[in-house]
Amino acid sequence: MENKLLVGKPVSRLEGFEKVTGNAKYAAEYAAPDLLYGYVVNSTITKGKILSVDVSAVLELAGVVKVFTHENRPGLAWFDLQYADMDAPPGTVFKPLSDNKIRYNGQPIALIVAEDFETARYASTLLKFVFEEEPFDTLLTQNLEKARNPKKGMSTPLKPPPPKPKGDFEKAYKNAPFQASGDFLHATEHHNPMELYATTTVYEGEGKLTIYDKTQGTINNQLYVANVFGLKYKNVRVLAPYVGGAFGSGLRPQYQLFLCVLAALELKRNVRVVLERKQMFSFGHRPQVVQSLRFGANTEGKITAMNHSAVGETSKYEDYNEILVPWSHKLYPAANTLFEYKLAPLDLATPIDMRAPGGVSGMHAIECIMDELAYKLNIDPLEFRLRNYSDIDPSTQKPFTSKELRQCYEKGAEKFGWNLRNPKPASTIRGNKLVGWGMATGIWDAYQFPARAEAILTKEGKLEIHNATTDIGTGTLTVMTQIAADEMGLSLDEVSFYYGDSKKPFSMFQGGSAITASTGAAIVVAVKELKKKIIKKIKDIPDSPFKEIPEEEIVFRNGMVHQINQPNVFISFNEIIRANKNKVIKVTKLGGPDLIKIRKFSKATHSASFVELEIDKDLGTISVTRAITAVAAGKIINPKTAKSQILGSMIWGISKALHEETLLDQHLGKYMNANLGEYHIPVHADIPQMEVIFAEERDSVINELGIKGVGEIGMTAIPAAVANAIFHATGKRINDLPIHFEKLL
Amino acid sequence: MRSSPLWSIMLTVNRKDYELEILPWVSLLDALRDRLKLTGTKKGCDHGQCGACTVICDGQRILSCLSLAVMKNGSEITTIEGVANGSELHPLQKAFIEHDAFQCGYCTPGQICSALGMLTEGKAQTREEVKELMSGNLCRCGANAGIIDAIMEVKKGGDHE
Ligand code: FES
Ligand code: FES
Numbered sequence: 001m002e003n004k005l006l007v008g009k010p011v012s013r014l015e016g017f018e019k020v021t022g023n024a025k026y027a028a029e030y031a032a033p034d035l036l037y038g039y040v041v042n043s044t045i046t047k048g049k050i051l052s053v054d055v056s057a058v059l060e061l062a063g064v065v066k067v068f069t070h071e072n073r074p075g076l077a078w079f080d081l082q083y084a085d086m087d088a089p090p091g092t093v094f095k096p097l098s099d100n101k102i103r104y105n106g107q108p109i110a111l112i113v114a115e116d117f118e119t120a121r122y123a124s125t126l127l128k129f130v131f132e133e134e135p136f137d138t139l140l141t142q143n144l145e146k147a148r149n150p151k152k153g154m155s156t157p158l159k160p161p162p163p164k165p166k167g168d169f170e171k172a173y174k175n176a177p178f179q180a181s182g183d184f185l186h187a188t189e190h191h192n193p194m195e196l197y198a199t200t201t202v203y204e205g206e207g208k209l210t211i212y213d214k215t216q217g218t219i220n221n222q223l224y225v226a227n228v229f230g231l232k233y234k235n236v237r238v239l240a241p242y243v244g245g246a247f248g249s250g251l252r253p254q255y256q257l258f259l260c261v262l263a264a265l266e267l268k269r270n271v272r273v274v275l276e277r278k279q280m281f282s283f284g285h286r287p288q289v290v291q292s293l294r295f296g297a298n299t300e301g302k303i304t305a306m307n308h309s310a311v312g313e314t315s316k317y318e319d320y321n322e323i324l325v326p327w328s329h330k331l332y333p334a335a336n337t338l339f340e341y342k343l344a345p346l347d348l349a350t351p352i353d354m355r356a357p358g359g360v361s362g363m364h365a366i367e368c369i370m371d372e373l374a375y376k377l378n379i380d381p382l383e384f385r386l387r388n389y390s391d392i393d394p395s396t397q398k399p400f401t402s403k404e405l406r407q408c409y410e411k412g413a414e415k416f417g418w419n420l421r422n423p424k425p426a427s428t429i430r431g432n433k434l435v436g437w438g439m440a441t442g443i444w445d446a447y448q449f450p451a452r453a454e455a456i457l458t459k460e461g462k463l464e465i466h467n468a469t470t471d472i473g474t475g476t477l478t479v480m481t482q483i484a485a486d487e488m489g490l491s492l493d494e495v496s497f498y499y500g501d502s503k504k505p506f507s508m509f510q511g512g513s514a515i516t517a518s519t520g521a522a523i524v525v526a527v528k529e530l531k532k533k534i535i536k537k538i539k540d541i542p543d544s545p546f547k548e549i550p551e552e553e554i555v556f557r558n559g560m561v562h563q564i565n566q567p568n569v570f571i572s573f574n575e576i577i578r579a580n581k582n583k584v585i586k587v588t589k590l591g592g593p594d595l596i597k598i599r600k601f602s603k604a605t606h607s608a609s610f611v612e613l614e615i616d617k618d619l620g621t622i623s624v625t626r627a628i629t630a631v632a633a634g635k636i637i638n639p640k641t642a643k644s645q646i647l648g649s650m651i652w653g654i655s656k657a658l659h660e661e662t663l664l665d666q667h668l669g670k671y672m673n674a675n676l677g678e679y680h681i682p683v684h685a686d687i688p689q690m691e692v693i694f695a696e697e698r699d700s701v702i703n704e705l706g707i708k709g710v711g712e713i714g715m716t717a718i719p720a721a722v723a724n725a726i727f728h729a730t731g732k733r734i735n736d737l738p739i740h741f742e743k744l745l
Numbered sequence: 746m747r748s749s750p751l752w753s754i755m756l757t758v759n760r761k762d763y764e765l766e767i768l769p770w771v772s773l774l775d776a777l778r779d780r781l782k783l784t785g786t787k788k789g790c791d792h793g794q795c796g797a798c799t800v801i802c803d804g805q806r807i808l809s810c811l812s813l814a815v816m817k818n819g820s821e822i823t824t825i826e827g828v829a830n831g832s833e834l835h836p837l838q839k840a841f842i843e844h845d846a847f848q849c850g851y852c853t854p855g856q857i858c859s860a861l862g863m864l865t866e867g868k869a870q871t872r873e874e875v876k877e878l879m880s881g882n883l884c885r886c887g888a889n890a891g892i893i894d895a896i897m898e899v900k901k902g903g904d905h906e
Binding site: 012013015016017018019020021022023024025026028029031116117118122192193194195196242243244245247274276277472473474475640641643644645647648649650651652675676677681682683684685687690 | 883
């Protein structure tokens with residue numbers, strides 16, 4: 001009689017059929033009558049002015065409909081605030097085609113609209129700009145003296161400045177018998193989701209638009225379009241049912257959305273704009289960062305002093321922030337700390353959050369220094385972390401809502417065989433290869449945003465749930481259906497989750513590993529409310545057997561309402577609907593974190609990664625052969641999709657450590673490898689044997705379901721584990737990422 | 746430019762014949778997506794660097810972004826839309842779902858078509874060889890392990906034809 005619970009079960013993705021048959025439609029794939037194609041033209045200079053534009057040759061070309069530049073861009077919203085999306089950092093938002101100024105190389109400066117894509121693209125070669133160039137700065141390492149404190153703004157509460165210093169770091173560090181220090185330089189990275197940024201705008205007439213857009217936030221982009229173009233919110237609908245990866249790049253509206261809507265409104269036609277791969281390097285990215293760390297420890301192997309100072313790159317028009325430096329003190333106690341974070345504004349596009357922003361870069365540096373300090377102390381690196389283990393958050397002195405990092409260390413080490421490790425560098429050899437084993441700790445926040453969900457008992461006695469979130473490949477559709485089904489006592493096929501649509505009840509953008517907790521919690525409260533409403537209704541039915549039964553004794557399972565332990569007292573959902581004059585029963589409810597309760601706690605997800613790699617003695621080529629990550633992230637709703645999230649982010653970690661980087665030519669101020677042939681990400685042949693372990697972690701504080709999120713935590717420990725394994729294999733500490741073979745020769 | 750001659754070509758796509766009047770510089774990928782509305786085939790780079798646009802053309806896997814449609818006049822093409830038999834999925838498609846061999850799903854059509862082509866080629870025997878010969882198909886979500894698991898399962902079962 002009991003419902004088989006679906007939460008915790010490895011359910012296969014519910015949209016699997018659509019994705020393996022090619023039926024899943026992405027933003028560039030929606031048909032619209034008489035569709036026009038837009039092609040974006042980007043600046044070839046890095047800084048300066050457009051002196052003149054010559055569009056004559058373009059307009060002579062048959063098939064060209066219109067060229068938009070700063071010279072003919074219609075007057076739009078005036079105030080910066082109207083361009084500020086929900087993720088806009090402090091500063092002045094970039095407004096495409098608003099003036100003749102060039103702020104960065106690749107800035108969009110024109111949109112050519114034509115009857116077909118090929119004509120628009122060809123026309124771009126005929127468009128002539130005359131520029132006046134100005135000197136520029138693009139390389140972080142040459143502009144460190146420009147670093148200053150980040151400006152504050154609306155997003156500051158989400159990305160607070162580092163904690164205040166404690167004790168006297170300089171003195172404690174000087175007196176520490178064991179010290180480790182290092183400088184770390186990280187390269188620029190670009191998200192490069194496989195799907196190109198694209199928007200298809202359907203012009204519905206009378207200031208009404210239906211927009212298929214690649215985004216992580218349907219409502220974010222709806223508000224942006226309405227504010228910028230002066231349209232009514234209800235007349236702008238943004239849909240993103242399928243999103244071909246985003247990894248943070250879709251947290252803000254990208255410029256193809258602005259340009260596509262501009263053209264559709266001006267021409268009163270349906271328009272599509274798709275970026276090319278090289279243009280995927282012309283907006284946000286993971287910034288270059290420089291970090292300096294100094295950690296000191298006493299003879300018992302306890303950390304006494306920690307300093308982590310970082311300078312990140314931002315643009316000249318916005319102050320993009322990362323939470324980069326405070327992580328060590330969320331893990332390790334120390335009486336003396338000094339954390340500093342500054343920004344150097346450069347003539348580049350504003351960076352944007354990229355998978356585990358700040359966390360993965362900061363933790364790489366922290367956990368490499370931890371490894372070095374362990375070696376200085378002559379303690380096993382894992383043992384060193386255990387000696388400095390803290391059950392509470394040392395930086396706030398608050399307890400964690402839950403923390404099972406110890407389990408991650410133990411389970412991961414056991415599976416990996418860590419106790420067999422000979423600590424001596426370059427001690428293990430396999431044929432012509434040096435073998436290295438490294439480990440590191442990972443940490444990430446456990447965010448939850450407010451969200452609204454609508455729950456409907458349909459005429460067929462099934463459950464519908466509506467929420468505006470996207471599913472960017474995270475498994476959101478599947479996990480939300482599982483959560484709703486359990487709450488209502490239904491099977492998976494009796495529940496439909498509708499999402500990816502700004503018309504649905506509120507969701508923040510999908511980022512920070514927050515959506516499973518956010519929308520999940522909203523679904524739980526909405527369905528609970530729906531059940532209350534249903535109970536009220538069945539009590540009102542004449543001769544209802546439920547009249548005298550207290551609410552706590554009424555349960556929902558198998559599509560029916562029962563009295564607990566009384567199988568004979570029941571009413572089916574179908575009968576309830578009939579009694580309700582065949583009308584649906586629905587509620588909409590807001591869910592969110594219990595801020596008063598949560599305030600007394602710190603919250604985080606944790607992980608431990610163990611990596612084995614081989615390095616060719618002659619060529620220096622590095623290949624990861626084994627990687628294990630143990631994760632403590634609260635309740636795992638779906639171990640199958642959650643495991644995929646962790647595996648994917650482990651590959652991202654390996655990629656950051658060993659593969660990807662966008663190379664900047666400082667003389668031209670532009671990226672040199674803006675294509676997938678030269679921007680290296682791991683291919684199938686690079687993928688090691690990988691394992692994921694989920695620690696048992698019960699969290700009764702964080703939210704209704706104990707969910708903490710799994711999108712980024714799997715990435716944060718990997719780069720340091722890789723770098724530490726390289727040290728173990730070779731005795732060389734290479735701090736700058738990515739580590740390519742030439743650094744080992 | 747628009748006065749350039751349109752070429753008349755015939756493509757057989759998923760066992761259906763299409764007659765097209767097409768400009769000579771339209772890629773096979775854009776012809777499939779924009780003209781025939783077969784959007785299952787994906788564009789990830791348009792430069793032969795990602796594999797998302799892989800289709801099977803006259804029995805061989807090819808990158809449709811690197812072919813002009815006019816070059817394939819008379820060819821027989823299978824895209825992802827033609828892999829299943831109606832609503833009955835091909836064993837490889839089933840294995841992809843079972844092994845969670847995708848996240849966002851954008852690389853998936855290319856991975857499946859490429860794997861079918863690779864299995865027909867018959868060169869890869871071991872898991873390592875399969876990984877090597879599938880390495881032209883990128884997956885940014887990092888669903889790689891599931892993809893290779895799915896292919897190996899079908900390869901072992903021998904039911905890839
Ligand atoms: S689109 Fe053809 S290989 Fe990338
Ligand atoms: S599943 Fe997203 S790129 Fe492969």
